[in-house]
Amino acid sequence: MNVKNFIDEGGAIMNLFHEGVVIVDQRGTVLYVNEACSRITGIPKQELIGQYVKDVVSDTNILKVLQSGYPALDIPARAGDSVVISNIVPIYDETQQLLGAVSIFRDLTEILRLNHRLSEAENTIKDLQQKLSLADLADGNDMLIGNSPAMKKIVEISLKAARVDSTIMIEGESGTGKEMLARFIHNHSERAKQPFVAVNCASIPETLLESELFGYEEGAFSGARRGGKQGMFELADGGTLFLDELEDLTPSVQAKLLRVLQFKELIRVGGTKTKKVDVRIIGASNQSLEKLVKEKKFREDLYYRLNVVRVEIPALRERKEDIPLFVHHILKKMRHKLNKTVKKVHPDVIRHLLAYPFPGNVRELENILELAIIMDDNQVLDLADLPEHIASASSDSSPTIQLPTLREMEMSLIKEAVSKCKNKAEAAQMLGISRATLYRKMEAYGIS
Template sequence: MMNLRIGEIPNNWLEEIINLSAERIVVVDRDGVICYINEAYCEFLETTVDKAMRQPVLDIIENSRMHIVAKTGQAEIAAVHKIKGSEMIANRFPLIVKGELVGAVGTVMFRNPEELHMYSGKIQHLVEELKYYKTKAEKNIKSKYHFSDLLGNSTSFLAVKTLAERISGSQSAALLLGESGTGKELFASAIHNNSIRSAFPFVPINCASIPEQLLESELFGYDDGAFTGAKKGGKKGQFQIANNGTIFLDEVGDMPLAMQSKLLRVLQEKEIQPVGGQKSIPVDVRIIAATHRDLEKMVEEGKFRQDLYYRLNVIKIEIPPLRERKGDIELISIKLLEKLEAKFHRKAVGLSTEVIERLELHSWPGNIRELENVLERCINVLDGTTIEIPHLPLYLRDQGLKSKNSQAMNPIGPEKIVPLPVLPLKEALAQVEKQSILNALVVTNGNKQEAAKLLEIGKTSFYEKCKFYDVR
């Protein structure tokens, strides 16, 4: 057996490796004369290596550009090359040795027209399959939630739910107001499912999560060649996909002013104009918008268009935060646990009485989303079937201690109040700030960008505070 040193391969091995490769290879010198061509290429060209060697490349390979690349030194990648009535994919590279242009190397990806046809057939099949599933997906954009999924018996919640059911048959725009995590998308979905548009798409869009430069093309689509990198044939926008149905614009308060004017035009004219397009496309959609921001204040500050605000605010629905419906926490928790049981393959998970009391003590700045995150955390550390106090996150366990301490302040009546230890104001504020950051990170499952939004501070400021308080 031949022993080879690293990096040492015999010439006859190299030639065999080239012949076994999928590509057909030809090498020419500066004058465009063939100085190497492999057998596979010659077989395709219906010639032999002996006949092709030392011949001008144009005499052997029709429509060749190898001699041009050998002169200019400019590579031609993935070029279409017609040979023997078939369009091949060719790559042509300048051959530079020790800084000098000495010739060119060319490859062709397909051995014969039949192979090209086979590849084309496979690709075409995949393209058709993709079109089928894309069309099917567009047709099956359905809202998942109904009014029966909106749980709560508190007076404030039932009033809002009743109003939402009453206006679901309307065609007017609706504006859902409420803090993050109160279930605005669930309400929008339920309104759609209870309307005459329920057989058509429900398309939710988070205006805050789409980069400003992409928002217009995402909402209104674009035409073929509208910009560099645009998909051939263009792309449908979400308004077209939602035609005859409902489009839900979540976090509409984060929409840039330039886009607000374009959205206003859609509401007024009931038509869209794709990016790069010359023709307007009529659309029939009901718009449900939502935000946790104070739009009236934003209008006063010039950050939100007044005319758009009035267009969206035809029907206003204010969803109460979880802290104003403490009596619903147990009912919502049980429903959320059913959902989490399926996700984590658990059964019959329950809550102890102490845990329910502790949950009702908390102020829930992250609302139902925070509650779901807390319960998910509990299931992850649960060793039985009942969630107990030790399974709760530390900040909820401390909630009970704070409550006990507040009771301990006045054990014998209002005249004998025993004050808690007093900290320097700067230290006390720092503790509160750090705890608020930790709470926000729990609510957002560690997502710092979302936590910064929840605290209504900038991302840079949030990261600086995390560094200062050693929060990772």
């Protein structure tokens, strides 16, 4: 067999390769190049065939292979405008006479370009995650406002906790705003520009929870994704992982979580290698974990690891003086969501809201007001707009509270924002107004 026969038999197939192919005879004359070769090097096929290989690719290693008779693998070289990695092997006939050599090479420039695009995509994803976290914080401020001593104390503790990296345990009934408080802490911490990942442990089936949190390796179980999958801890690396409804963690997951807290490392499901992770944990529960520890339903050592800083959010019925402020904020939020404006809230609406116990807490209040705005047709919320079970609630038992005017509420909110923020620009952003408007209102209200 000669080189021509070799080309005739394999040329059609080699022309389909994504990699470049060059074949030379024993003197180094180019006999064949495929389409990919011209694409990668930028040199037309007709300018290559018949040429001495050294004249067209100055740093080629093909001649060394022809001289030594041995293959050369994973050899970097420059071909035209591209950097390539080549595998070059000699061609022998049946009598072991050297006939030439074939070089198969891939475009390293293209690989680097794809890696760069992948890196850019990852940076874009991180940027979007940060923007989403900041957007969620804007919504979350509704949950954290309030003039009640309890809420002022919670904000004070949270801002102090945000300055350190200790684990935090948030307890409170469903709907009190535990995730919003966790986002508030994250966005006031040194990790604010890193991911915030929230996981509701009760919403993930028990059989999948471990792999969702810690990830898994390829072949770890039937149906596992090829190449494995990152878990929530890896996705939150460098940032904050919020674990809600911790009481639903299985004993095995509790043990793995304890290891992460102790050693800052994890092992994927089906894996053997440890992976370092830098994640701040904020846990939450709507039950008393201390009680579950006594009942042997939750690990005591894990409880104390999580419970370095403890914050308990009171139920809305325990801080009813905050309801008028919540109403003001939620109406402002719904104006953008529903594209409907409410200019006035009838005092009877506030009285009936104060009389209602709100088993669903702030989340229920938000749902009630959203429905009321949808039902409203005159830009004034009155009893007819409220759900029947609220409108029929007796206001006789409601506590005697001096309801603030809109002016008083606005003044209180501006004072609170200015006291919490580093500067006026940040305060204006928190309030959703321009700096010029903030300065004008501060002057009107005599706020220094």
